[in-house]
Amino acid sequence: MDESEEEKHCYLRMEEDPDFQIRFSSLCFITDHVGFHGTIKSSPNDFVVIEIDEQGQLVNQAIDEPIYKSSKVLPEPNNIAKKTKTGFQNLSFKEGSKEKVSTLVWYSDDDQNCQSGSEKEDTISDGISKDEEEKVYSLGSLLNENTNELLNQFACDIKEKWNSKSELSGPSPEFSVGRILDKKQRAVLHSAIRQKFPFLITVGKNTEIVVKPNLEYKELCHLVSEEEAFDFFKYLDAKKENSKFTFKPDGSKDHRKAVHHFVNKKFGNLVETKSFSEANYSAGNPNTVITVRFREKAHNHRKRSVECQERKVIYTAFTLRKENVEMFEAVGFLAVKLGVIPSDFSYAGVKDKKAITYQAMVVRKVTPERLKNIEKEIEKKRMSVFNIRSVDDSLRLGQLKGNHFDIVIRNLKNQINDSVNLRERILEAIESVKNKGFVNYYGPQRFGMGKRVHTDQIGLALLKNEVVKAVKLFLTPEDLDDPVNRAKKYFLQTEDAKGTLSLMPEFKVRERALLESLHRFGITEEGCIQAWFSFPHSMRIFYIHAYSSKVWNEAASYRLATYGSRVVEGDLVCLDEDGDDEHLPNSKVHLVTEEEESANTYAIHQVILPVLGYNIQYPKNKVGLWYQEVLSRDGLQTCRFRVPTLKLNVPGCYRKILKQPHNISYQLREEQDTDVKAEGSHKCETTLSLLISFDLDASCYATICLREIMKHDF
Incomplete structure (x- = not known):
């Protein structure tokens, strides 16, 4: 087939949607058979997906291992999802001389046992050891008399201006304490100044210590009393582990909310806040207090790692069967019932909603017994769990060999104006794709096709840091x-x-x-x-991956429309035939030379295209230019594919243009379709259905394989 004929078979029907995105009707086909019409996913029973694990086993097959190994079972973690008690049951604290027992209301993210310390610490660069922290230093013993007097005068001037309600005009006033060469002495002095004057901050400039007004202190004084602000910033600077600070009782919910917002916005990476209803309050005056505590820090990671080794985290593996249930909805339901959070679940891949699917999952902090105890509740949601057993670790995305599909295509018909025998057309189509493969597009379910807002639109907004727009799109x-x-x-x-x-x-x-x-x-x-x-992180990054997937689909279609099945100079090819192309290192990616094009060194099934990210290379031909034009079109010319505010990094990967189904088997079946007419008469028609089974590699879509077979968009 020459290039012009190849282009004709790409069916480039460029239909412009309101959001200017190219839909599946515009994407190329690689085969040249005619195809046929039919209906897929008439019901979930017509579309069965079974995950194939890394050992090549179907995950719905029975496992001979016991449900759990008694030698490995550890004490049940106390993490039942009761929002008013989790982690702080019967918590007591002191305010003045009165001890109060409080009921917890969550105002922070869920704690995770033995998690790696990833939060940034809001600390002075010159840290103080624990022993030094416990000592009490007076500024008089650290500074000479003249400097100490000048510092006191600077502090008084700042307080007087604030108390007089006059604004500090011009740049923020500064006072230099001088240069302190010894690092340990600088650290002690930083803390001593902040403890004595919490309304001031200290900044290190090489070996010099500079003192400035603490504008956050002044801002907090608009919300709480100066006494509370004073004590809060002293608490904040002391950074004593396991210590807590409590604001005065507050009966105004709106005011408490404002305080929560202030503390979380300014110091959310350092502390967390929670609201407690006082146990001893007079009738009709249900005051509530806000308590602040330090988050666990990265410097505690070594200690927590030891604790993790002493008390090993529990992991329970199971197979999840679901019917017509979205996967993230299923995970959310299981999380609520088990008293964990969605990110405690790990899985190898995301499965269809309108289908019966079987997939491997692992949940942490839950014993096999507890999972078995909720089996009946799970079944009410058109789900079931089995093959429940203890394992040593969680799953990761992509940790599977592929998926097996059992599909029924109903109401088979010829394409318009095609008079050839339908059975012959079906046989021809299946054999064509079996031998030549299909274009490896991401399937429509990745984008929420048919909806007003697609997942890739949300992903594009996130990449552009338009977080408010992304929320409204969602x-x-x-x-x-x-x-x-x-x-x-x-x-x-x-x-x-x-x-x-x-x-x-x-x-x-x-x-x-x-x-x-x-x-x-x-x-x-x-x-x-x-x-x-x-x-969870996997959900946040899912939307960005959806955008990258949409661009890849367009790129693959453009590549085939431009060059057909020829491998040309500037194409990227995969040098590792046995490797996973989506986790292919750049060292295994080769740029086709002019000589290699002339010698037909490579075949089309070796050609790969980049999935957008910060660690990929682009083709050096028209396709590479096309990528740059698309990034410019979408306002991503300078995008580094990192979204620090959401802790998302997208390195990118590579994906083969073509894939082939494996282990294809099929059967044609005649069915009686009864049509009830208005006057009550019955008319029976014989329709043809196709039962087809095949295996696909990980990250391939059955709907795309069927699209190539049928030459029909769904």
């Missing part, structure tokens, strides 16, 4: 009148997160998590950043 309703879409419509009209939360059904776990966070932090840029953190 909560954009469909043109349906049901509780979920009525709630979303209400949110876009009012931006009332609390009211929307009362309307959103319980089963919409992701939507509710986002709304709860928006209610807590507000619908500002900072609030929306916090809201995205209500999703």
Whole structure:
């Protein structure tokens, strides 16, 4: 087939959608058979997906291992999901001389046992050892008399200006304590100044210590008393492990919320806040206090690692069967029932919703017995769990060999104006794809096709740091009148997160998590950043991967339309035939030379294209230029594919243009379709259905394989 004929078979029907995205109808085919029409996914039973593990075994097969090994079973962690008690049951603290027992109301992220310390510490660069922290230093013993007097005068001047309500005009005033060569002495002096004058901050400039007004102290004084602000900043600077600070009782929910927002916004990487209802309050005066505590820090990682070794984390593996349930909804439901958070679940791949799917999963901090105890509740949600057993570690994305599919395609018909025998057409199509393969597009389910907002649009907004826009896109309703879409419509009209939360059904776990966070932090840029953190990392990065996948689909179609099946100069090819192309190192990626093109050194099945990220190379031909034009079109010319505010890094990868199905088997079956007419008569028609089974490599889509077989978009 020459290049011009190849282009004809690409079916480039460039239909422009309102969001200017190219839909599947515009994407190329690689084979030249005619195809046929039919209906897939008439019901979940018509589309069965079974994961194939790394050993090549179907995950729904029985496992001979015992449900759990008694020698490995550890004491059950106390993490039942009771929001008013988790982790702080019967917590007591002192305020003055009165001891109070409090009921906890969550106002921070869930704690995770033995997690690696990844939070940045808000510390003075010259740290103080624990022994030195416990000593009490007076500034008189650290500074000469003249410097000490000048520092006291500087502090008094700042306080007088603040107390007189006059603004500090011009640049912030500074006072230099001088140069201190000894690092340990500098650290002690930093702490001593801040402890005596919490309304001042100290900054290190090489060996010099400079003192400035603490504007955050002044801001806090607008919310709480100066006494409280004074004590809070002293507490903050002391950084004593396991210590807590408590603000005075406060009966105003709105005011408490403002204090929460201030502390979390300014010091959220250092401390967390929680609200406690006082146990001893007079009738009709239910005061609540806000308690602050330090987050676990990276410098405690070694200690926590030892603790983890002493008390090994529990991992329970199981096979999840679900029917017509979105995977993230399934994980959210299981998390609630087991008293863990969604990120405690790990899996090898995301599975379809409108299907019956079987996949391997691992949940941490849950014993096999506890999982078995909720089997009946799980079954009410069209799910089941089996092959439950203890394992030593979690799963990771991509940790599978592939998937097996059993599919029924109903109502088979010839293409329009095709008079050839339908059975012959079906046989021809299957054999064609079996031998030549299919274009390895990402499937429509990756983008939420058919919806007003697609996942790739949300991903593009996140890549551009448009977090508020991304939230609103996520909560954009469909043109349906049901509780979920009525709630979303209400949110876009009012931006009332609390009211929307009362309307959103319980089963919409992701939507509710986002709304709860928006209610807590507000619908500002900072609030929306916090809201995205209500999703596990795998969910946040899913949207960015969706955008990269959309661009890859377009790139593959453009590549085939431009060069056909020839391997040309500037193409990228995979040198590792047995490797996983999506985890291919750059050392195994080769740029085709002019001589190699002339010698036909490589075949089309070796050609790969980059999936966008910061660690990929582009083709050196028209396709490479096309990538740059698309990035420019989408406003990503300078994008580094890192979103620090959401802790997302996207290195990118490579993906083969073509893939082939394995172990294909099929059967044609005649079925009687009864048509009931208006007058009550019955007309029976014989229709043809195709039962087809095959295996696909990891990250390949059955709907795309069927699209190539049938030459029909779904």
